Amino acid sequence: MSGTFEKGLKKRRKVMGDAFVDNALSQMTDLTEPMQDLVTRVAWDEIWNRDALSDRERSLINLGMIAALNRPTEFKGHVRGALNNGVTPEEIRDVCMQVAVYCGMPAGLEALRLAISVMEDA
Secondary structure, three states: OOHHHHHHHHHHHHHHOHHHHHHHHHOOOOOOHHHHHHHHHHHHHHHOOOOOOOHHHHHHHHHHHHHHOOOHHHHHHHHHHHHHOOOOHHHHHHHHHHHHHHHOHHHHHHHHHHHHHHHHHO
16 A cells, blocks of 8 residues: 555544444445545545645535535535534534525535434434
């Protein structure tokens, strides 16, 4: 494994938690391995390890973007990551409200429902 993969994996584990990452990697197949490698090297090392934004700020940005794109599985994972990064439930709620205003009420409402389900399970 490359150095960028290892650095990305460390950041990915810090933000998303070992259980989430272990689950993703345990389901890896020959077909999905290149995608896991790409995500870990590019998103988690080359982007998340940059210094201009904190992990907390990146989490807030991700929640807004992923909610706007209506990607519920990724959104729920990043709610857990945001909580790990110190984002409060009230801040997550307000991100969902921002999404509702700028991306549509259904997107914001669904994001809040998803966030609440994650927070209730935490």
